[in-house]
Structures are given as structure tokens and as C-alpha cells.
Amino acid sequence: MTTLRDVARHAGVSIGSVSTVLNNTAPVSPALKAKVLKAVEELGYVPDAVARSLKTGRSRTIGLIVPDITNPHFSAVASAIEIACDASGYALLLCNTTDSPAKELRDLHLMRRQRVDGVILVPSGSGEAYVAELTRAATVPVVLIDRTLEGFDADAVVLDNRAASFGIVDYLVRAGHRRIGIVAGPSGMSIAEERLAGYRQALDEHAIDYREDLVARGAYQPEPDYRATTSLLSRRPRPTAIVSTSNHTMIGVMKALADQGFRCPEDMSVASIDDVVWATAFSPKMTVMAQPIVEMTELAAARLFGRLAGTIAGPGAILVAQPSLKVRDSTRPLTE
């Protein structure tokens, strides 16, 4: 491995000069510059980011922690973050928590050891103890995506979850539906509660009674949400429409429908939060409330880089993004 010393020797100049040329951190004569560049070229010198990091105290690396990279929602996040990092000359350290808060804490620890300059985090835990540990583990700027954490001071970019489910229900009601079921997320999870609240609010505004037996609790995972849907389909009177509250939920809902012999949209209208390419490839093309996930992620990245550059300071801000309804073929007007 060729070092700065080798380059310096080969060019017949000092180590410091090579460094200043490469980082052009001070004016140098054209002659010096030429000599150094030539030597770098001839030796195929590549700077050692590790040594650089040690000296400067910054690693030009950021960490990304997501619950499940396999979920299109989070892989979209990863993609957008990678682009932002590439543009800013940062490297990207990826961790996948598989929805485990314990793993998440371990990952945060890893990030700390690796001396990342900042972290983009999609949190998967909740509770005071969790937040306390998180606060202890986070020694660099953190930007949250999707969720906020009470008691944890950080920037956060989140969806207007209430508006998302509100919009779906509002649309369904206007299309004539009255008995609308929902496959919600786990109780206690802020996102799930907000989406449920939006559902309820829309019902309220249309003066439709809220019925406990029309809400089923899933887990934002295909299997549990399949079961939740199956149970929902057995309620009487049966709903005429179902709102799915995540892309994985959508998988469970559609499978359950098919297995129970329901046609969509003829027998049951379905609309979901989250848009993905796959949702338009098959039959029916899904009516969805799309999250501007790429824009949200870009915002988060900008926020983090702003913190790192010092152009953003002060307590964390919460940025709220608006979803947009895309009406397709999985919902139909109810006329009776």
C-alpha cells in the first residue's frame, strides 16, 4: 500500500506538501502541484480514509438503521440515502434491525464505535427505557424517519399518518361505503394509533358510528395481517371495504380475500397506505395513499447534512409530509 510518505519521497517534497496539494487547503506553486500530482498518478496512490478520520475526528460516514431492508418502503429509503451520501461524498453504513429494538441498540453502538458522523434512524422500539438507552447511545446527530420518539430530541421526517387514513376513509365514504373495516397496526405503536385515529375521525365527520368489531389489529407483517383480515371478514354485518394501513398489510389482506373467495373490488373494496410498483402489476391495481418516501428521505438527509455542516442548529424539528391518494382498481363505488 502506498502512503503519503511514498508519494512525498517520489516527488521529492515533504509529506505536508502532498497533503496540502491533495486537499488544496493552502496555495501552492504550480510546480509543486504538478510534481505531486504526477507522483500520485505514477504510484496509484489512494488516500487512507481511516488515517484521515483518526486525525480529523470526522469519518465522512453516516449510518442508516432500518427495521427491514426487504420492505420496499425501507429499501426506497436506503436508495435515496445512498444517493444523497454519494452526492455529498459520504460513505453509508447500513444496519437492519429486523424490527428488534435490542438489535437496534446494538447497531447504534456499532455506529458509535465506527465513529459515524451522523445517523438516519427508522426506530422500531418505544417506551421510556428504550428512549433512555437511545439517548445514551446517540452521540452524534440523529434524524428520525417515519416515527418520532417522545423525549428524544432529534429531527424527524414523518408522514401525516392521520391524513393518510382519513383520506382513504373519506374517499370510501364518498363512494358510498358505510361499513368500512380497517386492519390496523399493533396497538401502542404511534404510527398505528395515528392511522387509526384518522380512520375514526373520518367516520366521525361523516356521522358514521365507529364500531370496535370493524377494526382488526395486525402487525404490519403479511402473516399476522392475513389472520387479522380473515377474522375481520367473519364479522357481521360484513364490511364492504377494508383499509389496509401498510404495504405488508396489503399482502395479507389480498391473500386473505383470495383464500376466502372474495373478489376485489366486486365483493370487497380495498385501499392501502403505501404505494409500491408491485401493487400495480397485478389484478387488481391497488388504490393507495402514497407516501412521498423519496422526498421525505431526501429531506431527512438534507437535515442531517445540515447538522453536520453546522448550518442547522437548535432543537430537533418535526417535518410532516402529506400523502396523496391514487385511485385505481381495487375500490369501487357502492350503489345499492
Place this chain on the structure above:
Amino acid sequence: MTTLRDVARHAGVSIGSVSTVLNNTAPVSPALKAKVLKAVEELGYVPDAVARSLKTGRSRTIGLIVPDITNPHFSAVASAIEIACDASGYALLLCNTTDSPAKELRDLHLMRRQRVDGVILVPSGSGEAYVAELTRAATVPVVLIDRTLEGFDADAVVLDNRAASFGIVDYLVRAGHRRIGIVAGPSGMSIAEERLAGYRQALDEHAIDYREDLVARGAYQPEPDYRATTSLLSRRPRPTAIVSTSNHTMIGVMKALADQGFRCPEDMSVASIDDVVWATAFSPKMTVMAQPIVEMTELAAARLFGRLAGTIAGPGAILVAQPSLKVRDSTRPLTE
């Protein structure tokens, strides 16, 4: 930030002693160990991986370069690699090339600067110049996934591509199909050619004529493959079945079918290489030739870690994985 020096001072021992107990690289007295651990605990000391890397010459970091993290195939790779890294105490640097060989080379360069110990690469380029540059950029062990690169010495884990398409066609023929179209990948790309070869071989073995006009060239992307399919559907006599050669292709095929008014499987049987959850959520559930992508990736990771540990040496090996057919609802027997 607390350093080894702080810990040493606080414990009243030497820096070197702290290092040896933390890495237990030499026997120490219980008393020393206790003192050090206590100090570490009290100060909340976290080792600096950057300094460690500089000193040891190894970063305990590996790089992963994929063409498109947004593709479920590659996010499955990323997930499996992350798990392997976590288990071995490595950190994971992620790069996304968006199918651009130029970006890929830049990423390789980044990896080199960051002094990663090894790289898992899903290559997106081809050609001699590309391989030459790759060879120059790769200064650490590299393991390839999905594709091999002629002239580039590295381990590689690939699918038996020929068997994949062969199996699909064989199945379709046995189900009574004779005019079978294929939406292949870009010509010149090894994977695409192998899959096409398998298609052709299956036809041969069943004594069915190979017809140019039944093969359409796509790009392993939804849009181009949509167009390829549309064109394929206009050929006369029309095929009764279509083999899709990737998951993204599947999206294009199904959309084209729907837009042209074909029902699947009634009017057209479709089977695809690549299995994804989404392919079973909607109607029809797709008949696919599944890649054991997680196993392949685990194998690749094991291979890389073996190289790093020195337990594997010598020239690169090519490991070939077998796909498995999953018959579902998008294909039907042809009886006439």
C-alpha cells in the same frame, strides 16, 4: 470522547494493559482485569474502531455493491449479508450503482479508500475495459453474486440460469404448450444469454422449433419489458405462454397483458424466474422458478469471510445454485 488513556489513568494502570484486557490478547491478573472493567464501565468507554483499524490494518468492514437496492432480489441479498456481518462482527458499507458500471467503479474506489476488508459485488458491467478497471480497483478479496466476470479472478455464487429457464419451458411444454414466448434480458449480458440458452435447449429437447419471433428483448426493467411484451403479443401466431426472466420483467409482462386485455392464465400462461412475496399476494399467484437467493448470499458471505480468515485460498471458485419450480396460478395446462 473518552479514550484508552482516560481509562488507564482512571484505573491507575497503563494504556497497554487496558488494551490487553479489552481484547484479552494476553493473560492478566484478575485484579487488573477488574480494575480496568470497572473503569471502562464508569467512564462509558467505547473503543475507537477508526484508530484500531489504522493500527491493525484491518477495518472489520466489508462493502456491498448492488445494482438496485430497491429490487427485492437485491434487498434480499443486502438483508442476508447484513445478518452475516452482524454475526461475524463486521460493519457493512452499502453502495447502490443504479446499474451504472461507472458508478460501480467509483464505489469500488470508495471502498478502497475506506479500507474495507472485502467486497461483495453484484456486477453491472461487462467488457474487457470494465474488467481491467475492476481488476485494478479491487485490492481486497471480492466475491461476486449472480454473475461471473471473465478474466476476473474471484469467487462467485451464481444461479444455474440455464436450468432455470429450461425448467420453466419444460414444465410449460409438458402442460401442452407449443408456442412459448420469452421476454429475455439485454443481449450480451451473460445472465440473459444463459437464460435464453436454457429456453432454447428445452425447446430442442422437445423437438419444438426455435422461432426468433417468439423472443423479445427487454432490459430487466418494468418499462422496457412492458414494451417488449406488448410487441411479443402482436406476433402471429400468438404464443400461448410467456416466460419472464426476472422479477422486474414479471411486472412489465403482467401489466402489458392487462392493458392488452389478456387474462392470465385463461388467455395466456406466464411463468417467471425470481420469486417475491408480492407475486403471491395478487391475482394470479405467479408460477415461478425461485432462486435460493438467501442461501446463495450466505454462501457468498461465508466465502468472503473464509478468505479474510485465511481458511480459503487459491483461485476463485464458481458456486452454482439450483432454482426450484413453484407452480401456482399463472399457468394452466393447454388442452385442445
Place this chain on the structure above:
DNA sequence: AGGCCCTTCCGAAACGTTTCAGTGATGTCT
């Protein structure tokens, strides 16, 4: 008691950078 070997621990060098005080050389002003 003296010599020797182990066992523990210490101290300092080194990894490859960045950074900054310092050294000449050159130009400018009075």
C-alpha cells in the same frame, strides 16, 4: 543465597494522515 524462569505489567514506537509553527527566499516600502 544466588541464579533462573515465569508471570504481569509498563512504556514507547508505529500505523497514515492533518495541521501548524517555523524557515528561507522573495518582493515591497520607506
Place this chain on the structure above:
DNA sequence: AGACATCACTGAAACGTTTCGGAAGGGCCT
């Protein structure tokens, strides 16, 4: 012409570890 800035470059310290020669102390043997 002398004093003084200015400029381009050098050399060495420092970042936080690991590693290794060596010192100190204790136990065992003759």
C-alpha cells in the same frame, strides 16, 4: 539599502489504538 511582509514549503507533533521489548517481582531449584 535596510526593515519588514508575504509567500511557499518543511518538519514534527498529534489523533487513539496495538504490539512488543523489557522491567519488576515472585517462585523454584541447586
